[in-house]
Amino acid sequence: MTIIKTRAEMSSEFKNVKYILTSSMRTRLLLAIYNDSKNLDDLRKELKKPSATILHGLKELETENFVKKSHKYYELTSNGYLLTTNMIKLIENWYAINKSRTFWDNHDISDIPEELIKNIYLLKNVAYISSTTSDLSNAYNRYKQLISNARELKMVLPIYSENHFKLLIKLLKGKQLKSLELIISKKILHSIKRNNYFNKGLLKNEKVKLTVVDKNLKVFLTCSNKFMALSLFFKDNHYDDSQILIGNDDKALDWASSLYKQLEGINNDK
Amino acid sequence: MNFQNEINNDIKFLAQSEIRLKILDELAQTPDNIRGLVKRTEITYSSVSSNLIKLENHNHIQKIDDRYYINPITEIYYTTLREFQKSVELINDFDTFWTKHNIDQLSVESIKRLTDLKDSRLVETTIIDIYKTHNTTKQQLLESKRVKAIFPFLHPEHPKIIESILKNGGNIELIIPQSIYKAILFNINTKIRKNAIKKGKIKIYPVRNDLEIYLTICEESMSLGLFKNDGSFDQNRILVCDSEKSHEWAEDLFETIKRDVIT
Known part of the structure; x- marks a missing residue:
């Protein structure tokens, strides 16, 4: 394979992404008419650009079959709508990552399947909670508070933690x-x-359904029908109890539920 | 969230150079030194070298000893950028399927997961097989014991296909327009129909408004058909997919539409 050929292949592979994402005018136009069709006047006011610039961008998008003009109003074609929706997903994905940047940048995410990374936008409304020097237990206390009110819990518990076990047994004893x-x-x-106490209180408890996996997991996930909580390991393999993501909207719950299901079936994936 | 300001400079920086994307693609698989990257990418030494410096300056990669490593957060960025690229590919690959077609009934979430349909094939009628699309879905339906379907119109063969599924002990869930409810139900053999209703083997959700999508979910495959912008159903092309992901995609779409219908 020659260098020229490889470059041509690369160029074709990423051509559309480059075409769409590197022009502010094109992306802004697509987003401007995403929900409603607009005429030139509307677009000029909204984008604060001269007519010639806007018309040039619209013409390019019309040529690519992303935009069509109907009675002086510009609207997205079906292809344009599909494209813009996925562009919004990309923006939301980056927004969700940047919002909890410290969390994602500092931890080992190797146990989070790529499918879930691709849809990380579902976590765009989660809260990033971290412990502080004045309150070292902040993250754990928030977590404790959350699970204390749950009626049903699903947990991926990758650590041996007496604090967590004692809390769970106490909750299981309650109503x-x-x-x-x-x-x-x-x-x-x-x-x-x-440990007899933990063995009896957890493993032999009829309220507990246990799934044992071969792998030493690096995800601490808790889900209920009201919230999800996620904490991870540092890249040096130590568990980090000082940072946690907590979400309570449907999208975050869907994401967490998918992760739980995938980890539950991890033995079958071998 | 103000979307208009959100195609940020980081996205642009990565998207504007195919060479940088190619380097990240390689580093996401395994860390390497310059010579290794030159060999793997078949890009010239000077281009690889200058782009590595730019990527390092933008904090997307780091050099440890003589090897370059992609930063974890950039790996996530790259995964999502690649996902966007695949969605664009899917739109382009099935351009004739989407262009000038009504996609109003595809939920935003289903569009965001469009790449779940990546293993699809476009089935189109030909002059020597003008019923190819119908026969493809018919075959899928007859071979399945668990079927969910959205039929936006009455095809004369639909009642008999449903009857056959039920006769073979299958279950079927249907979303259909109210206007064809009786025509479908009362053209199924009375005994089979009554027995299926009694045992809950058939569930029908009639819709007052028009349906603008055709969807079948069988055990082994799903198929999707769209209406043209002029309001007529496009009988000449359907998207068919056998993957597990596409099955989940179709199930989610079916349940979303069902939820909308019921509420």
Whole structure:
């Protein structure tokens, strides 16, 4: 394969992305008429650009079959609508990443499947909670508060933590928490079994449904029908209990539920 | 969120150079030194070198010893950028399917997950097989025991196809316009129909408004058909896909439309 050929292939592979994303005028025009068709006057006022610039951009988008003109109003074609919706998804994805930038940049995300990274926009409304020097337990306390009111919980628990186990057993003894689905690794299972109190209170509790996976997971995920909480490991393999993402909208719950399902079936993926 | 200001400079910086994207693509797979990248990308040494410096200056990669590593957050950025690129490819690859067609009934979420249809094939009628699209879905439906479908019109064969699915012990959920409800239901053998209704093997959700989408979800495949902008159903092309992802995509769309219909 020659260098020229490779470049031609590359060029074709990324050509459309480059064409769309590198022109502010084109992207702004697509976004401006995403919800409603607009005439030149509307667009000139909204984009604060001269008519000639706007018309030039519209003409280019018309040529590419993303925009059409109907009775002096410009609107997206079906292709334009599909494209712009996916462009908004890209913007939302980057927005969601940047909003919790410290969280994503500092942790090992290797156990989060690519499918979920592609749809990280679903986490755009989550809150990033971190502990501070004046309150080292801030993240854990927020988490504790959250799960204390849950009726049903699903957890991927990748660590042996007495604090968490004691809290879960206390909740299971109470009336509020009706069921707990738990995914743990063989290693954690083995450690829990060696402690009678935890063994009886968790593993032999009829409210608990256990899934044991071979892999030592690097995701601490908790979901209920009202919230999701996610914390991760540092890249040096140590668990980070000082940073947590908490979400309570439907989209975040969908994302967390998909992650839970994928990790639940991780033994079958081998 | 103000979308208009959100195609930020980082996105533009990465998108404007195919060479940078290619380098990131390689580094996302495995870290490497310059010579390794030159070999893998088949791009000249000087281009690789200058773009590595730019990527490093923008904090997208880091050099440890003589090897370059993609930064974790850039890997996430790149994954989402690549996903956008795949959605654009899918729009272009099936241009005749989408162009001048009504996509109003595709939910925003289903459009955002358009790449779930990436393994689709476009089935089109030909002059020697003008019923190819109908026969393709008919075959899929007859081979399935669990069917969900949105039929926006009455095809004379639909009642018999449904009857056959039920006769073979299958289950079917249908979203259809109210106007064809009786025509479909009462053209199914009475005994089979009554038995299926009694056992909950057939569930029909009639819709007062027009449906603008054709969707079948069978055990092994899904198919999607659209209306043209002039209001007529395009009988000449359907998108067919056998992947698990496409199945989930179609199920989600079906449930979204069902929810809208019921509420």
